[in-house]
Amino acid sequence: MTETTSQQFAPPSLSSRPQGSRNDAEAPGYDELEESGEMEKDGFLTAEMVSSCGSNLRRIGTGLQHLSLPSHNLSDVSVLSTYVHIQKLELPHNKIKDLSCVSHMPYLAILDASHNEISNFFGFQPPKNLKEVNFSHNRMTKMEDLSAYSSLSKMDLGYNSFTEISGLEQCCNLSNLSLAHNKISKISGLGSLPLTHLCLHSPVNQPVSQPVTAPTQSFRGPAQSPTPTDSRPLPGNMLGKSRRGNQLSRIEGLENLKSLQVLDLSLNSINSLSGLQNLHLLGSINLEKNLISEIQEYKHIHDLFLLRDINVLGNPVQEQPDYRLAVIFLLQHLTVLDQEKVTAEEKVSSVNKYDPPLDVMAARDHMTHLVYQLMQPQVLYDSTLPSADSPYPMLVLTGPQGCGKRELAHRLCQDFSQYFAYGTCHTTRGPYFGEEDGIDYHYVSEEDFQNMIHMGKFIQTVQYGGHRYGLTRDAIEDVAREGLACCVHMELEGVLSLKNSYFEPRYILVIPTQVERYTGQLKRRDLYTPAQIDMAVSRIELYANTNRQRPGFFDNVIPCDDLEEAYQTLRQVVKEYLLLEEQEEGENNNRASPELTSTGHEPEEKPSSPRSRSGSGTVMSAAALDPSDPCYRNYFTNIQVELSPQKSPAELVSIRRREQLVREAIVGKSPGVYSQLFKSTDESRASSALSVPSSARALSGLVEPLDISVLGHALELGQAPEASHPGIDQQPVAVSPSSERRPGSNVKTILPPIPTGRRTPVVPTQASSPRPSQNPLTEEGGDADREG
Numbered sequence: 001m002t003e004t005t006s007q008q009f010a011p012p013s014l015s016s017r018p019q020g021s022r023n024d025a026e027a028p029g030y031d032e033l034e035e036s037g038e039m040e041k042d043g044f045l046t047a048e049m050v051s052s053c054g055s056n057l058r059r060i061g062t063g064l065q066h067l068s069l070p071s072h073n074l075s076d077v078s079v080l081s082t083y084v085h086i087q088k089l090e091l092p093h094n095k096i097k098d099l100s101c102v103s104h105m106p107y108l109a110i111l112d113a114s115h116n117e118i119s120n121f122f123g124f125q126p127p128k129n130l131k132e133v134n135f136s137h138n139r140m141t142k143m144e145d146l147s148a149y150s151s152l153s154k155m156d157l158g159y160n161s162f163t164e165i166s167g168l169e170q171c172c173n174l175s176n177l178s179l180a181h182n183k184i185s186k187i188s189g190l191g192s193l194p195l196t197h198l199c200l201h202s203p204v205n206q207p208v209s210q211p212v213t214a215p216t217q218s219f220r221g222p223a224q225s226p227t228p229t230d231s232r233p234l235p236g237n238m239l240g241k242s243r244r245g246n247q248l249s250r251i252e253g254l255e256n257l258k259s260l261q262v263l264d265l266s267l268n269s270i271n272s273l274s275g276l277q278n279l280h281l282l283g284s285i286n287l288e289k290n291l292i293s294e295i296q297e298y299k300h301i302h303d304l305f306l307l308r309d310i311n312v313l314g315n316p317v318q319e320q321p322d323y324r325l326a327v328i329f330l331l332q333h334l335t336v337l338d339q340e341k342v343t344a345e346e347k348v349s350s351v352n353k354y355d356p357p358l359d360v361m362a363a364r365d366h367m368t369h370l371v372y373q374l375m376q377p378q379v380l381y382d383s384t385l386p387s388a389d390s391p392y393p394m395l396v397l398t399g400p401q402g403c404g405k406r407e408l409a410h411r412l413c414q415d416f417s418q419y420f421a422y423g424t425c426h427t428t429r430g431p432y433f434g435e436e437d438g439i440d441y442h443y444v445s446e447e448d449f450q451n452m453i454h455m456g457k458f459i460q461t462v463q464y465g466g467h468r469y470g471l472t473r474d475a476i477e478d479v480a481r482e483g484l485a486c487c488v489h490m491e492l493e494g495v496l497s498l499k500n501s502y503f504e505p506r507y508i509l510v511i512p513t514q515v516e517r518y519t520g521q522l523k524r525r526d527l528y529t530p531a532q533i534d535m536a537v538s539r540i541e542l543y544a545n546t547n548r549q550r551p552g553f554f555d556n557v558i559p560c561d562d563l564e565e566a567y568q569t570l571r572q573v574v575k576e577y578l579l580l581e582e583q584e585e586g587e588n589n590n591r592a593s594p595e596l597t598s599t600g601h602e603p604e605e606k607p608s609s610p611r612s613r614s615g616s617g618t619v620m621s622a623a624a625l626d627p628s629d630p631c632y633r634n635y636f637t638n639i640q641v642e643l644s645p646q647k648s649p650a651e652l653v654s655i656r657r658r659e660q661l662v663r664e665a666i667v668g669k670s671p672g673v674y675s676q677l678f679k680s681t682d683e684s685r686a687s688s689a690l691s692v693p694s695s696a697r698a699l700s701g702l703v704e705p706l707d708i709s710v711l712g713h714a715l716e717l718g719q720a721p722e723a724s725h726p727g728i729d730q731q732p733v734a735v736s737p738s739s740e741r742r743p744g745s746n747v748k749t750i751l752p753p754i755p756t757g758r759r760t761p762v763v764p765t766q767a768s769s770p771r772p773s774q775n776p777l778t779e780e781g782g783d784a785d786r787e788g
């Protein structure tokens with residue numbers, strides 16, 4: 001709490017001083033009065049005394065305007081009725097019982113009669129301009145109608161014995177009110193006063209039998225709580241017996257005080273912050289030494305955006321673990337909490353703790369698994385080990401729950417069984433009807449899941465819908481052992497975590513574009529509660545935003561309103577990844593176009609193996625990938641020595657197209673960075689690109705639609721380079737085949753076709769699956785046609 005605040009509560013004109021103290025500067029003439037025996041006149045103030053207090057009298061213009069007589073032991077000040085011009089009258093620390101003389105001061109604006117013996121509530125005719133009154137530390141018991149005192153703006157009625165707040169309704173200018181240390185047990189009668197400062201604190205905890213030591217300031221601000229060092233609240237059952245003063249147990253009757261900025265309710269018995277939620281101008285609250293015990297209570301003031309300063313010292317809530325961070329998180333505008341400045345570090349920590357950004361969560365998840373993995377004894381896997389130099393091919397389908405990505409993944413793995421196998425994740429949720437352990441998920445208990453984390457089994461984990469999900473390294477290795485790439489589905493958090501790892505999968509976003517249709521699908525599944533459906537639907541926006549804000553984050557975006565359509569798109573996209581399209585195209589060209597063969601390329605370019613890597617454009621010999629070959633385990637690192645100088649027709653087509661792209665960029669026809677977000681589309685007339693723009697329009701801003709011009713450009717790029725730039729073609733441009741795919745993709749290869757030598761024998765049902773052939777020229781090239 002700041003000093004500024006307390007000063008607001010203590011108007012300078014209403015200064016008071018400890019009882020019995022002397023301040024010669026304030027009361028010159030006191031000693032003289034004492035010496036002359038004036039003080040013996042039973043506290044009667046006389047005209048002589050008034051005039052002897054020469055330096056206390058200020059005459060401006062027509063007469064006496066300011067009289068200050070503190071601590072003069074005065075009991076009778078009736079003589080002042082003749083001083084009609086007084087505007088400011090200060091009589092604190094006397095023994096005055098009657099102030100009827102004030103009735104004769106029509107110009108009085110400021111009156112300080114604190115620390116007297118007045119029991120009569122405003123026992124004088126109202127001066128027309130009376131603005132500030134201090135009646136604290138008197139003997140008043142009952143508030144009465146103050147409608148005649150409508151000019152009052154500040155009033156200190158603290159340290160009296162009021163039991164009820166009343167009579168203030170017409171004080172339409174009252175902005176500053178203190179009712180500290182009375183006997184009020186309920187806040188009422190404040191109506192919709194224009195109060196900006198309200199003080200209802202109670203005094204220091206102490207037994208009733210002991211005298212109450214008055215605080216030095218009569219109108220204490222929230223910053224000046226009585227005993228900041230003693231932060232322990234009294235037990236509830238002792239409160240009534242050992243304390244006197246206000247006994248508020250609830251915050252009520254404040255809801256219409258829309259102007260309230262500073263509120264002091266310290267040292268009461270309040271256990272909830274309910275009742276403050278509408279006070280939108282509140283900037284400072286003092287609730288020191290009350291009975292607030294739950295952090296949840298702060299939710300009531302969560303929306304008070306101007307709240308900068310709250311003091312809850314000495315409340316049981318402080319015992320809660322991480323109390324300070326939790327409050328700082330809930331009240332993100334705070335600058336001072338419990339009289340301590342809120343630091344920037346605390347703010348960041350609180351957000352990271354209670355609502356970590358997805359990236360922070362992912363980094364944490366990754367770090368956890370990495371550390372646990374490192375703590376394990378080293379394991380030698382019998383399949384290829386991915387490393388920073390040789391990322392293992394993977395395909396990740398991501399999107400909101402129930403969007404169909406799981407079905408798509410299963411279907412793809414069936415269809416392209418020579419390339420992909422389903423990576424089975426672990427989950428703590430139970431199986432749905434029809435799901436099989438080990439196929440859809442490995443279903444494990446929470447305890448087992450935790451154990452697996454500690455054993456460093458996972459690559460990534462997430463918590464979703466109250467359950468845990470995780471992809472183990474073993475799941476990927478199991479697939480790798482078969483010579484296949486792992487296809488998994490996961491939520492965005494999993495993708496973010498995976499992106500921290502050395503795996504470099506292709507990420508395909510599968511996203512609903514028609515919210516109602518998606519909601520209907522979820523409902524029809526009959527698996528989800530309305531809340532779960534709401535959450536899934538709300539996450540569409542999360543995915544769409546990620547796609548918008550992080551260009552290149554997803555390698556492809558496939559709308560999934562129609563699952564069949566989505567599958568066909570996915571299939572096409574995957575074929576592009578695997579360069580199957582190009583191989584088929586190359587085969588067709590070789591057969592159908594004698595010009596190509598007549599160029600003389602064919603004999604040299606006839607591939608010795610179709611196992612080219614899309615990124616590097618390299619070709620490996622089958623022997624290097626024979627599991628019986630020692631090189632098998634290290635085929636990525638040995639890949640260089642296995643390079644074949646020859647290029648397949650498909651690779652040549654691909655390289656020419658890329659050269660064309662570079663040429664166009666040089667002459668200023670570059671498709672721009674934007675097109676690279678959808679790199680697959682600019683390479684191959686993908687049906688993904690064909691289908692996305694139309695569906696994307698239906699996203700209503702959810703997903704960045706594909707630029708149709710980019711698509712057109714991609715189609716154009718598919719033309720033979722010679723056609724558009726004859727001649728230039730003769731000057732080969734040295735460019736990495738993958739350089740225009742996405743930033744960084746020229747550094748590491750991504751999802752190369754799986755070498756046949758590493759595959760398990762083909763089962764009959766997979767016969768129709770597209771696969772790289774040993775000799776594309778002799779292989780039937782109708783896979784794509786057959787599969788539509």
Ligand SMILES: Nc1ncnc2c1ncn2[C@@H]1O[C@H](COP(=O)(O)OP(=O)(O)OP(=O)(O)O)[C@@H](O)[C@H]1O
Pocket residue numbers: 399400401402403404405406407425426429460461462464469470471489490491492493494495527
């Ligand atoms: N290892 C993982 N990491 C991140 N997310 C995962 C992981 N495994 C599964 N998920 C995702 O968690 C969400 C909940 O999975 P669950 O299987 O319970 O949902 P579902 O209702 O069957 O929906 P879906 O058909 O999308 O899988 C899904 O979006 C799923 O893709």
